[in-house]
Structures are given as C-alpha cells and as structure tokens.
Amino acid sequence: MKKPADEVQTFINLFELVEVFLWSVSTMANIIVLVKQVPDTNARIVLSGDRVDLSAVKKVMSPYDEFAVETALQHREASGGEVTAVTVGGAGADKVLKDAKAIGVDKIVRIDCDSSLDSNALQSILASVVSSLGAEVVYCGKSAADTGAGSTGPGLAERLGWASVSHTTSVAFGDQLSVVTPASGGNARVTVPLPAVISCDKGDIKVRKPNVKGIMQAKKAQVDVHAVDAPASTVSIVSHSMPPAKPAGKSYQGGEAAAEVAQLLRDEANVI
Amino acid sequence: MSETIVIAEIVKGVVHPTTSELITAAHALGSQPVVIVPCADAGVADAAAQFSGASKIIAAKSDVFSNYDAAGWAAALDAVTPAGIIVTSASPQSKDMAARLAARRGISVVQDVVKIEGGNLTSPIYSGKAMQTVSLSGDAVVTVRPNVFDASGNDGSGEVSVVDTTGNVATAVQEFMARASSRLDVAEANIIVSGGRGMGSPANFSHLEAIADTIGAAVGASRAAVDTWDDIPHSMQVGQTGKTVNPNLYIAVGISGAIQHLAGMRSSKYIVAINKDADAPIFQHADYGIVATWEEALPVLQSSLAAMMA
Ligand SMILES: Cc1cc2nc3c(=O)[nH]c(=O)nc-3n(C[C@H](O)[C@H](O)[C@H](O)COP(=O)(O)OP(=O)(O)OC[C@H]3O[C@@H](n4cnc5c(N)ncnc54)[C@H](O)[C@@H]3O)c2cc1C
Numbered sequence: 008m009k010k011p012a013d014e015v016q017t018f019i020n021l022f023e024l025v026e027v028f029l030w031s032v033s034t035m036a037n038i039i040v041l042v043k044q045v046p047d048t049n050a051r052i053v054l055s056g057d058r059v060d061l062s063a064v065k066k067v068m069s070p071y072d073e074f075a076v077e078t079a080l081q082h083r084e085a086s087g088g089e090v091t092a093v094t095v096g097g098a099g100a101d102k103v104l105k106d107a108k109a110i111g112v113d114k115i116v117r118i119d120c121d122s123s124l125d126s127n128a129l130q131s132i133l134a135s136v137v138s139s140l141g142a143e144v145v146y147c148g149k150s151a152a153d154t155g156a157g158s159t160g161p162g163l164a165e166r167l168g169w170a171s172v173s174h175t176t177s178v179a180f181g182d183q184l185s186v187v188t189p190a191s192g193g194n195a196r197v198t199v200p201l202p203a204v205i206s207c208d209k210g211d212i213k214v215r216k217p218n219v220k221g222i223m224q225a226k227k228a229q230v231d232v233h234a235v236d237a238p239a240s241t242v243s244i245v246s247h248s249m250p251p252a253k254p255a256g257k258s259y260q261g262g263e264a265a266a267e268v269a270q271l272l273r274d275e276a277n278v279i
Numbered sequence: 280m281s282e283t284i285v286i287a288e289i290v291k292g293v294v295h296p297t298t299s300e301l302i303t304a305a306h307a308l309g310s311q312p313v314v315i316v317p318c319a320d321a322g323v324a325d326a327a328a329q330f331s332g333a334s335k336i337i338a339a340k341s342d343v344f345s346n347y348d349a350a351g352w353a354a355a356l357d358a359v360t361p362a363g364i365i366v367t368s369a370s371p372q373s374k375d376m377a378a379r380l381a382a383r384r385g386i387s388v389v390q391d392v393v394k395i396e397g398g399n400l401t402s403p404i405y406s407g408k409a410m411q412t413v414s415l416s417g418d419a420v421v422t423v424r425p426n427v428f429d430a431s432g433n434d435g436s437g438e439v440s441v442v443d444t445t446g447n448v449a450t451a452v453q454e455f456m457a458r459a460s461s462r463l464d465v466a467e468a469n470i471i472v473s474g475g476r477g478m479g480s481p482a483n484f485s486h487l488e489a490i491a492d493t494i495g496a497a498v499g500a501s502r503a504a505v506d507t508w509d510d511i512p513h514s515m516q517v518g519q520t521g522k523t524v525n526p527n528l529y530i531a532v533g534i535s536g537a538i539q540h541l542a543g544m545r546s547s548k549y550i551v552a553i554n555k556d557a558d559a560p561i562f563q564h565a566d567y568g569i570v571a572t573w574e575e576a577l578p579v580l581q582s583s584l585a586a587m588m589a
Contacts, residue, residue, distance in 0.1 A: 262575025
C-alpha cells in the first residue's frame with residue numbers, strides 16, 4: 008500500500024518529468040566529441056630507422072579525450088540530445104570509438120584516413136564531416152598525448168566560424184555554455200555562445216568507466232565510416248629521433264650539499 | 280626565403296622578454312622578422328623596440344586585445360599580418376591563437392618547436408619521449424618553446440608604427456577568479472619548486488613556499504600530491520595531465536620522476552632533484568641531484584638562497 012505522501016511525491020515526479028521533457032525538446036543538442044587513439048602514456052617509444060615504431064605499443068584513448076567524452080555525456084544528460092564520437096584513422100582506430108561507445112556515446116564515426124596529415128589537412132576533413140553531421144557543440148581534449156600540439160580544437164572552430172575556448176576545467180550547460188578556463192593570475196568564467204568547440208583539460212569531474220552493458224553494446228555497435236579526400240599536406244615529417252641525451256648531472260649525498268647546489272645555481276647555471 | 284613575422288608574447292598586458300627569443304627563431308627560419316605586438320594601448324609596443332634583430336615593429340591596436348578571445352585575436356591579427364612564416368610563443372594561450380590563425384589562413388601550424396636547422400623544425404612528441412623533425416613547403420604558423428632559443432639582444436632601435444585592427448569577439452568574461460595566493464602560476468614562472476608525495480603532508484609544502492618566496496618562484500606538485508591532498512589544487516599539477524612547463528629552473532622535491540611527471544617538465548633548462556632514494560628515476564634527468572630527505576636538505580637550501588638574495 009502506498010502512503011498518500013508517496014502518491015503526492017509520484018505526482019510531483021511525473022510533473023517534473025514532463026517539464027524536463029518539454030524543456031529538453033527545445034534545447035536538445037547534437038553533440039560531437041573528437042577522440043584519438045594514442046600510445047599508452049606508460050609505453051616505451053622506440054625507433055626503427057628514422058621513424059618511431061609503434062607496432063608493439065598498446066594504444067589507448069588520449070587521456071584528455073576522456074574528459075571531453077565525460078563532458079559531452081554530461082551535456083547530453085543536462086539537455087537531452089545525442090553524442091557522436093568522431094575519430095580520424097584507419098580501421099585500427101575503431102577500437103577507440105568502441106571504447107567511447109562503451110562509456111556511453113550514442114553514435115560512432117570514423118573518418119577513414121590512414122596517412123599522416125598536417126594540421127591543415129586534418130582540420131579540413133574534420134570540418135567537412137562535422138558540417139555534414141551537424142552539431143551545436145564539439146568537445147575535444149586540450150591536446151593529444153602523442154603530438155601534444157592542441158591545435159585541432161581551435162583550428163576546427165576557426166574553419167567552422169565558431170567560438171572556441173581551450174583548456175576548460177568546468178563546463179555548465181544551457182543555451183550558451185559557461186566555462187572555466189585559466190587566465191593570467193587565476194581562472195576566468197567565460198560565456199560561450201553556441202555553436203562552439205571546447206577543448207577540455209582535466210577538471211574536477213570524475214570520468215565514468217564503461218559498465219558491462221556498455222561493453223556489450225559497444226561490441227555490436229556499427230562504426231559509421233566516412234571516406235574523404237584530404238588536401239595535400241605542406242608540413243612533412245623528415246625524421247624521428249630520440250631526445251638528445253642529457254649529460255649526466257652532478258650528484259651529491261646528504262642535505263648539506265644543498266648549500267653547494269645553491270651556489271652553483273647562481274654561479275654555474277646563472278638561473279638565480 | 281620566406282618573409283617571417285613574429286607575434287609578440289603578451290603576459291598581463293605587457294611584452295614578455297621571451298619575445299626576443301622568437302626573433303632569434305625567425306632569423307633561423309631565414310629572415311629578419313616584422314614584430315607585431317597585439318595591444319589595446321599602443322604604448323605597450325615600445326617595449327619591443329629594444330629587441331635586436333627586428334626589421335620593424337607594428338603595434339596592432341584593438342580593444343579586442345583587452346581580454347583573450349581566440350576568435351577575436353585570430354581575426355584581428357590576421358588583418359594586419361603579412362603573408363609569410365609566423366612565429367609565436369608555445370605558451371598555452373599563444374598555441375591556441377596560433378592554431379586559429381593558421382586555420383584562418385588555410386595553412387598549417389607546427390607547435391612546440393625546440394630546434395630550427397636548415398629550415399627544418401624539431402618538436403618533442405610522445406611527451407618528450409621522442410623528437411619529430413618536419414620540413415615546410417609553404418607558409419605556416421610556428422610556435423617556439425620559451426627558454427630554448429637565445430635572446431636576440433637589447434640594442435634594437437626599431438621604429439614602432441601603429442595600425443588599428445579589429446575582429447569579432449565570440450566569448451565574454453563573466454567573472455575573474457584570482458588565485459588565492461599572490462604567488463606565480465607554474466605556467467608563468469621562470470623558476471618552479473615542486474613537491475611530491477614524499478613531502479608527507481600538504482602542510483609541509485610551506486617549506487617549498489618559503490623557498491619559492493625567497494627566489495620568486497612558483498610552487499608546483501606531482502599528481503600523487505594533488506590526488507592525495509585536497510589542499511593541493513590541480514592548478515599546481517605538472518605533467519601529462521597537468522601543466523607543461525619550461526622554466527629556467529625546476530626543483531623537484533620528494534618526486535620520483537614518473538614518465539607522466541617528466542612529460543610536463545623535462546624540457547626545463549636546469550633540473551634539481553631532492554629525493555631520499557638514490558635510485559629514483561628523477562635523478563637521471565637532474566643537473567644537480569641531492570640524495571637526502573627534504574627534512575635535511577630544504578633548510579640548508581632555504582638559508583643558502585636567502586643569504587644569496589640578501
Ligand atoms: C594517464 C596518467 C596521467 C598522469 N599524469 C600525471 C601528471 O600530470 N603529473 C604527475 O606528476 N603524475 C602523473 N601521473 C602519475 C604518475 O604516474 C606518478 O604516479 C606520479 O607522478 C607520482 O608522484 P610522486 O613522484 O609525487 O609520488 P611517488 O612516485 O610516490 O614518489 C614519491 C617520492 O618521494 C620520495 N620521498 C619520500 N619521502 C621523502 C623524503 N622525506 N624526502 C625526500 N624524498 C622523499 C620517494 O623516494 C619517492 O621517490 C599520471 C599517471 C597516468 C597513468
């Protein structure tokens with residue numbers, strides 16, 4: 008038997024649900040999140056000739072992209088809509104899309120391209136696919152763990168004529184976004200009109216992990232593959248190399264040595 | 280030879296000294312650069328006139344430059360920047376602007392350059408575990424890591440001309456949240472004193488702060504410190520999922536030197552490590568390694584530095 012108070016509560020919940028539904032119809036968002044497959048950040052990088060050899064390296068979703076996926080899912084929860092994860096790569100990159108699917112994105116798209124692209128070529132093909140998919144907001148990681156460049160988010164935004172904010176640590180959702188981003192001497196809370204591209208830093212949010220149901224769904228999920236023609240690259244890789252070995256430093260035993268080190272920082276290194 | 284253009288590095292509304300390193304990088308790419316100074320008040324550009332090696336200085340004046348907005352800055356700079364290879368700093372803000380500016384011109388961007396030789400550009404990849412060298416067959420925007428190239432000198436007598444510009448600003452600052460401490464942020468500092476889990480407790484970071492205040496440094500932290508102690512905010516974290524820093528001096532205390540921490544600081548000019556474990560990986564990257572507990576070493580370091588600064 009339900010107590011009367013429960014019935015009232017149920018009624019209120021229903022009412023709220025309808026309200027949330029009506030509100031979300033008006034603001035349902037098409038959300039895209041860009042993900043990239045990179046070597047595990049713990050992996051040892053080796054060369055074969057003058058190119059890195061990644062054949063033995065485990066590949067994972069670039070760590071910042073995890074924050075982008077989480078932010079995209081939170082956006083969907085706040086406003087309704089659909090999250091599409093997009094990557095650029097060969098068939099091997101389907102794995103990162105399946106990982107995104109397991110965490111909870113709705114659709115997965117791979118732009119089929121297995122050659123190395125410069126930033127102009129990469130952003131051009133992303134811009135054309137984002138335009139054809141249609142979106143109000145694109146989330147991505149602040150940089151990919153392999154190149155560390157951080158060019159894709161702002162460059163894509165410029166090509167689409169959208170606003171962009173990079174390195175956000177918090178995003179609040181609405182008809183416009185309200186994001187927190189570093190500014191000289193602290194942080195700024197910034198209003199961003201949509202459409203926009205947001206590149207996500209590690210913030211205070213916890214990223215959700217895939218659950219069993221998600222993993223099962225991901226196994227069955229179809230990757231929507233887009234073929235594109237990339238413009239020619241004008242930046243070409245000449246070679247890869249190992250970082251120049253640092254000459255062995257001076258080493259000391261015991262805390263008293265800190266006095267000598269302080270002197271050397273001033274007199275030898277000239278940094279104090 | 281391509282024309283080269285330097286976009287000056289602006290920090291807190293003034294021309295940052297590392298702008299002079301950008302001029303050196305532009306020369307390495309083949310020519311004497313035009314230096315463009317984004318500013319709301321043209322007087323700001325005068326500070327760039329002292330740098331040696333510039334062909335001329337342009338104060339690009341616009342209200343757009345009062346606050347950072349990527350779209351507005353890219354548009355306003357694009358309008359006054361001639362065609363050529365554009366060189367700017369690999370600071371987080373300038374890397375962001377560089378990417379938008381390049382996209383606006385339909386050209387590529389090469390980020391984090393640490394070496395220029397024979398027209399080829401080298402940048403760290405895989406968080407510094409390898410290097411990538413590229414060649415350009417066209418114009419590009421190039422960002423250069425600070426504290427890597429030599430300064431061009433200070434005997435310039437460049438004329439400053441003022442050009443008005445504008446662009447559409449997309450975002451609006453609602454609120455500025457100043458950091459609680461007046462200490463520099465790790466991303467802005469020339470010297471960083473960082474603590475790791477080996478500090479034992481967040482309260483012990485006061486010893487690092489005392490040293491930082493003595494030599495005008497920022498205080499950083501490892502992820503283990505940030506994750507373990509609520510009082511150590513993520514804004515202090517250096518590394519793969521924190522900030523990438525290139526200071527002149529990085530002092531790592533009670534930090535083991537995990538690959539993800541090295542990712543954020545290994546390109547520092549000088550590295551000092553204080554760790555009680557002689558086998559800690561951080562020592563392989565240290566210019567000066569002290570095998571000792573911080574309890575032993577920090578008081579000595581503090582008093583020596585204080586005496587030097589006095
Ligand atoms: C995807 C991913 C991203 C990551 N991103 C980052 C990142 O951005 N930044 C980062 O720092 N880490 C990052 N990490 C974590 C990294 O792998 C290490 O766990 C972390 O850097 C360890 O921090 P630590 O050196 O402070 O702690 P520990 O490894 O625990 O080292 C503590 C050190 O303190 C020394 N010590 C103890 N007591 C004393 C004493 N009294 N005096 C002197 N020395 C003492 C010990 O000998 C030891 O070397 C990441 C990991 C992953 C998987």
